[in-house]
Amino acid sequence: MSLPRGFPVAEYRERVARAQGAMAKAGLAALLLTTEPEVRYFSGYLTRFWESPTRPWFLVVPAAGDPVAVIPSIGAALMAITWVRDIRTWRAPDYDDDGVSLLAATLREIAGGGRIGLPMGHESHLRMPLADWARLQGEGLDFAPDNGLMRGLRAVKSEAEIAKVREICAIAGRAFARVPEIARAGVPLDEVFRRFQMLGLEEGADWVPYVAGASAAGGYADVISPAGPEPLARGDVLMLDTGMMRDGYFCDFDRNFTLGPAAPELRAAHARLIDATDAAAEIARPGTTAAELFHAMDRLLTGGKGSDAGRLGHGLGMQLTEGLSLIPQDHTVLEPGMVLTLEPGIEVAPGRILVHEEDIVIRNGAPEFLSPRYGREMVELEG
Amino acid sequence: MSLPRGFPVAEYRERVARAQGAMAKAGLAALLLTTEPEVRYFSGYLTRFWESPTRPWFLVVPAAGDPVAVIPSIGAALMAITWVRDIRTWRAPDYDDDGVSLLAATLREIAGGGRIGLPMGHESHLRMPLADWARLQGEGLDFAPDNGLMRGLRAVKSEAEIAKVREICAIAGRAFARVPEIARAGVPLDEVFRRFQMLGLEEGADWVPYVAGASAAGGYADVISPAGPEPLARGDVLMLDTGMMRDGYFCDFDRNFTLGPAAPELRAAHARLIDATDAAAEIARPGTTAAELFHAMDRLLTGGKGSDAGRLGHGLGMQLTEGLSLIPQDHTVLEPGMVLTLEPGIEVAPGRILVHEEDIVIRNGAPEFLSPRYGREMVELEG
Numbered sequence: 180m181s182l183p184r185g186f187p188v189a190e191y192r193e194r195v196a197r198a199q200g201a202m203a204k205a206g207l208a209a210l211l212l213t214t215e216p217e218v219r220y221f222s223g224y225l226t227r228f229w230e231s232p233t234r235p236w237f238l239v240v241p242a243a244g245d246p247v248a249v250i251p252s253i254g255a256a257l258m259a260i261t262w263v264r265d266i267r268t269w270r271a272p273d274y275d276d277d278g279v280s281l282l283a284a285t286l287r288e289i290a291g292g293g294r295i296g297l298p299m300g301h302e303s304h305l306r307m308p309l310a311d312w313a314r315l316q317g318e319g320l321d322f323a324p325d326n327g328l329m330r331g332l333r334a335v336k337s338e339a340e341i342a343k344v345r346e347i348c349a350i351a352g353r354a355f356a357r358v359p360e361i362a363r364a365g366v367p368l369d370e371v372f373r374r375f376q377m378l379g380l381e382e383g384a385d386w387v388p389y390v391a392g393a394s395a396a397g398g399y400a401d402v403i404s405p406a407g408p409e410p411l412a413r414g415d416v417l418m419l420d421t422g423m424m425r426d427g428y429f430c431d432f433d434r435n436f437t438l439g440p441a442a443p444e445l446r447a448a449h450a451r452l453i454d455a456t457d458a459a460a461e462i463a464r465p466g467t468t469a470a471e472l473f474h475a476m477d478r479l480l481t482g483g484k485g486s487d488a489g490r491l492g493h494g495l496g497m498q499l500t501e502g503l504s505l506i507p508q509d510h511t512v513l514e515p516g517m518v519l520t521l522e523p524g525i526e527v528a529p530g531r532i533l534v535h536e537e538d539i540v541i542r543n544g545a546p547e548f549l550s551p552r553y554g555r556e557m558v559e560l561e562g
Numbered sequence: 563m564s565l566p567r568g569f570p571v572a573e574y575r576e577r578v579a580r581a582q583g584a585m586a587k588a589g590l591a592a593l594l595l596t597t598e599p600e601v602r603y604f605s606g607y608l609t610r611f612w613e614s615p616t617r618p619w620f621l622v623v624p625a626a627g628d629p630v631a632v633i634p635s636i637g638a639a640l641m642a643i644t645w646v647r648d649i650r651t652w653r654a655p656d657y658d659d660d661g662v663s664l665l666a667a668t669l670r671e672i673a674g675g676g677r678i679g680l681p682m683g684h685e686s687h688l689r690m691p692l693a694d695w696a697r698l699q700g701e702g703l704d705f706a707p708d709n710g711l712m713r714g715l716r717a718v719k720s721e722a723e724i725a726k727v728r729e730i731c732a733i734a735g736r737a738f739a740r741v742p743e744i745a746r747a748g749v750p751l752d753e754v755f756r757r758f759q760m761l762g763l764e765e766g767a768d769w770v771p772y773v774a775g776a777s778a779a780g781g782y783a784d785v786i787s788p789a790g791p792e793p794l795a796r797g798d799v800l801m802l803d804t805g806m807m808r809d810g811y812f813c814d815f816d817r818n819f820t821l822g823p824a825a826p827e828l829r830a831a832h833a834r835l836i837d838a839t840d841a842a843a844e845i846a847r848p849g850t851t852a853a854e855l856f857h858a859m860d861r862l863l864t865g866g867k868g869s870d871a872g873r874l875g876h877g878l879g880m881q882l883t884e885g886l887s888l889i890p891q892d893h894t895v896l897e898p899g900m901v902l903t904l905e906p907g908i909e910v911a912p913g914r915i916l917v918h919e920e921d922i923v924i925r926n927g928a929p930e931f932l933s934p935r936y937g938r939e940m941v942e943l944e945g
Contacts, residue, residue, distance in 0.1 A: 184790060228786035230772045230805060231883040233685050233876065253872050256784040256913070270872055274684060274891050299692035301657060302616050309682035310707060324693060373763045376770075380756045380763075385788070387759075387769065389613045401639040403611035405768070407567060422613060489636050489653055493616065500614040508657050530639070 181383060182346050184426050185223055186339050188262045194221055194332065198240055201328050208293020209286060210240040210325060213306040216497040217298065217329060221246045223261045225427050227386070228254070234271040235307040237282050241289045249282045279311050283318040296325035302501070303329075334494060334502045335516040341540050343428035344496065344518055345549045347384065348538055351423045351430045352551040354378040363561035364413045364438050368394050369406035371417070379423045389422030389499050392433070397445070398531030402433070402524075413439040413562035416533065422499040429499050431520050432536040432550040439562020448527045450555040452535035455479040455523035459492070459505075463521075463539060463546040469509040476505070476523045492522040495538060517541040518549070564766060565729050567809050568606055569722050571645045577604055577715065581623055584711045591676025592669060593623040593708060596689040599880040600681065600712060604629045606644045608810045610769070611637070617654040618690040620665050624672045632665045662694050666701040679708035685884070686712075717877060717885045718899040724923050726811035727879065727901055728932045730767065731921055734806045734813045735934040737761040746944035747796045747821050751777050752789035754800070762806045772805030772882050775816070780828070781914030785816070785907075796822040796945035799916065805882040812882050814903050815919040815933040822945020831910045833938040835918035838862040838906035842875070842888075846904075846922060846929045852892035859888070859906045875905040878921060900924040901932070 198221070202210060212218055215229040218238040229236075237249040248263050251271035258266050267285060269278050286295055297305065305312060316322065336344070354375060361374035371394075376387040392406070393399035394417040402420055411417060420433035435449055455476040462475055476491045477483055485507070494502030495518050503511040503519065517540065524534040535553070539546040581604070585593060595601055598612040601621040612619075620632040631646050634654035641649050650668060652661050669678055680688065688695060699705065719727070737758060744757035754777075759770040775789070776782035777800040785803055794800060803816035818832055838859040845858055859874045860866055868890070877885025878901050886894040886902065900923065907917040918936070922929040 225788055226786045227772050227774055227788065230881075232687065232881055233883045233887070251872070253784065253786060257787050272684065272873065272887050272889065277684065297692065299696075301655065301660065301691060303691045304615065304687065304689055305692050306687055308684060308686050309680065309688050313682075369768070373766075373768070377760045377763050380760050383756075385752070385756070386773070388771070389610050390769070391610060401636065403609045403636060404640050405608055405610065489634070490655065498613075498615055500616045504616070504655050506655065 182342055182426065190337060190339055191221060191223060191262055193337070195240060195246065197332055198328070199242060201332065202240070202242055202296065205296065205326060205328060206294060207296040207323070207325070208242050208290040209295045210328070211286065211295050211297050212238045212240070212329070214304055216501070219427060219497065220333060222248060222258070222263045224248070224258055226254070226257055235278055235311070237278065239285055239289055242293070247285055247289065249278060249285050251278070277311060279314050283315060283320065286320050290320065292321065294321045294323045296323055296328060298329045299324040300327055300330070330502055333496065335514055336496060336518050336540070337516070340428065340496065341516065341518060343426055344430065344538065344540070347423055347425040347428055348430040348432070348549040349551070350383040350425060351379060351421055351432065353382040355419070355434045358419065358434070358436060359558070359560055362411060362417055362436065365410050367408045367410050369408055371411065372406040375419055375421070379421065383425060384423040385425050387421065387423050389431070390419065392417070392419040394438070397442070398527040398533050400530055402534050411438055414442070416441070416445060416557070417560065418534065420536065427497060429495060429497070430538055430550065431495050431499050432538050433534060434553055435533060435535065435557045436560050437557045438560050440559065441557055444527060445533070446556065448525050448533050449535070449557050451479055452523045452525055452533060453553065453555045456521045456535060456537055459521045460539060460546055460548070463513065463541060465513055465515055465541060465543060467513045469503045469505050469511045469513070470507050472521070473505040473507055476521070480523055480525050490522070491524070492520045494519050513541045515541050515543050565725060565809065573720060573722055574604060574606060574645055576720070578623060578629065580715055581711070582625060584715065585623070585625055585679065588679065588709060588711060589677060590679040590706070590708070591625050591673040592678045593711070594669065594678050594680050595621045595623070595712070597687055599884070602810060602880065603716060605631060605641070605646045607641055609637070609640055618661055618694070620661065622668055622672055625676070630668055630672065632661060632668050634661070660694060662697050666698060666703065669703050673703065675704065677704045677706045679706055679711060681712045682707040683710055683713070713885055716879065718897055719879060719901050719923070720899070723811065723879065724899065724901065726809055727813065727921065727923070730806055730808040730811055731813040731815070731932040732934070733766040733808060734762060734804055734815065736765040738802070738817045741802065741817070741819060742941070742943055745794060745800055745819065748793050750791045750793050752791055754794065755789040758802055758804070762804065766808060767806040768808050770804065770806050772814070773802065775800070775802040777821070780825070781910040781916050783913055785917050794821055797825070799824070799828060799940070800943065801917065803919065810880060812878060812880070813921055813933065814878050814882050815921050816917060817936055818916060818918065818940050819943050820940045821943050823942065824940055827910060828916070829939065831908050831916050832918070832940050834862055835906045835908055835916060836936065836938045839904045839918060839920055842904045843922060843929055843931070846896065846924060848896055848898055848924060848926060850896050852886045852888050852894045852896070853890050855904070856888040856890055859904070863906055863908050873905070874907065875903045877902050896924045898924055898926050
């Protein structure tokens with residue numbers, strides 16, 4: 180039984196109200212947003228058309244009242260079925276003025292002479308040409324960093340958002356459970372990747388934006404590589420990591436499989452990854468910090484010397500990775516409703532790693548696992 | 563028989579040489595690139611990990627010599643299997659300095675006091691936080707617009723690139739030919755989308771970044787919408803538009819189907835779209851302009867009044883859409899090796915359109931169709 184698509188309008192009104200509360204504190208008269216998840220967060224505007232880099236899209240959140248969309252006319256019909264009522268369009272691409280003057284006029288009307296916040300910090304991008312941004316800055320408007328306002332808003336998910344992540348996690352979980360149908364010794368890795376995406380789609384994913392992984396003896400070199408035509412071989416560890424999407428929300432977790440029986444040191448390493456996940460989950464409660472989750476895992480992975488794998492997890496939601504990072508530097512305090520991944524990695528030999536990943540949501544008390552937990556023993560494929 | 567993956571190193575050296583020739587003319591001591599296709603164009607660095615917005619990635623092309631990668635350490639192993647030898651890494655995310663000082667030092671070393679070009683014009687983005695860009699600008703470096711240099715380089719494809727687009731077009735063509743297996747009256751549209759992606763994967767796509775479309779009586783409202791659970795119905799026109807990828811290159815074309823026999827006015831409208839495609843293909847030769855292709859189609863679509871559908875085609879390659887636009891404003895002169903789509907749209911009733919799309923490459927003489935051409939009659943599905 181799948182969830183209904185989209186959100187009730189009340190969900191968007193609540194997001195806007197939270198934003199406006201934070202904007203009032205920050206002294207912002209408007210918020211200017213340019214990226215897919217930011218525009219969608221307040222509008223519900225969902226399309227894969229963002230794959231085309233050609234046209235800029237803008238959403239303006241005023242200090243009071245509803246958001247205003249300033250978008251290419253090709254998007255007007257789809258935006259009109261969202262709750263956004265004030266939709267201003269231009270025919271893009273326009274080489275002389277690709278929405279800049281329309282946006283400037285809209286910002287002037289909405290912000291008056293007030294400050295206009297934009298995400299400018301870590302992980303943010305401005306999705307418009309730099310030349311147009313320079314032109315916009317010449318319009319006498321007062322732009323300022325949003326100081327993490329958007330990041331903070333998106334970090335805590337509503338129950339309706341959590342339900343969507345839970346749904347896509349279940350879909351990916353069913354796809355992972357069927358990996359023995361498609362992967363065995365002799366099958367080329369790129370064939371496994373293709374078939375795995377097909378399993379995800381068959382199980383209910385709308386699309387599969389992310390698949391990475393590897394198959395190698397004694398661990399793999401990284402976790403971000405595409406697949407080549409090399410066949411799986413007995414003794415390999417096959418890792419598949421996926422970010423599938425349903426109704427605009429991501430899962431992000433991986434699974435390790437062994438082709439035939441695993442070598443003892445690989446079994447032990449994998450068990451330690453699961454133990455590290457458990458150690459983090461044990462303390463993943465409101466009040467704990469992101470850094471504390473890192474250290475809880477790192478103690479088991481390196482004895483506290485600091486993992487070289489970079490971060491050991493991150494926020495998750497409308498993007499494959501968003502918000503906090505499980506690193507020693509990140510002192511974000513966990514709150515109920517935060518969705519994150521636990522992603523311990525371990526070096527099993529020089530340049531050879533194993534990585535495991537699960538998705539959780541912070542609750543009052545123990546966290547809820549959104550991904551179906553994997554056991555300490557890797558599933559064995561026909562080797 | 564599928565193409566070998568990747569390109570020989572000579573292909574990248576040729577791209578760098580062309581870039582350096584253009585840089586010399588433009589007086590640029592270095593080129594700074596931040597987006598996936600730009601980094602990949604010179605390095606061959608191919609990963610779906612760009613789906614994660616968290617980390618910035620940089621490639622610097624010097625006035626002479628090979629490119630230098632300045633990237634998060636998580637990407638080092640994969641970058642090391644490309645031809646790029648100078649790989650400088652930092653452990654990202656780093657909240658205090660996410661690669662900025664490493665990048666600044668690299669640019670200072672490579673550019674000396676010379677000018678550093680960046681894509682800043684139409685369709686370009688700077689994929690790093692604005693705050694980091696401001697910090698980089700404070701490093702005493704001399705940044706300047708690349709004045710369309712990257713856009714120009716990428717517009718003309720090598721035979722090896724064209725072969726990759728041809729391969730993914732053939733794959734998508736086979737998926738479209740199998741649509742009667744998955745689409746008939748009563749099947750929900752989102753199920754058709756899912757099954758269509760599976761067909762693409764089964765036929766050899768590495769992944770399916772883009773599917774859009776609609777199914778409606780008497781034409782559809784737009785061409786960018788995702789699918790809902792509404793079932794296809796007798797009398798509908800089903801349109802599926804896809805950008806599938808193989809080894810880093812896109813196809814982008816669509817097909818219209820009719821559920822049961824088509825109404826005469828829809829048959830006529832569809833035939834006119836094919837005629838418009840033919841009219842554009844007829845003149846799509848070196849020396850013709852993008853605007854002339856627009857007008858050749860528009861005359862048949864609106865009698866020359868100017869299509870309201872926006873552009874009637876665009877460049878194609880490493881991105882779903884890139885480079886030129888078939889609009890009256892675009893006076894780009896076609897050259898052999900340019901790959902583009904012909905995408906005529908026609909209004910069949912107020913707010914109801916049909917859109918058709920094919921992919922071609924400009925040759926000396928008649929263009930080569932990369933997508934398997936569709937006939938004037940829509941394929942009829944079980945209605």
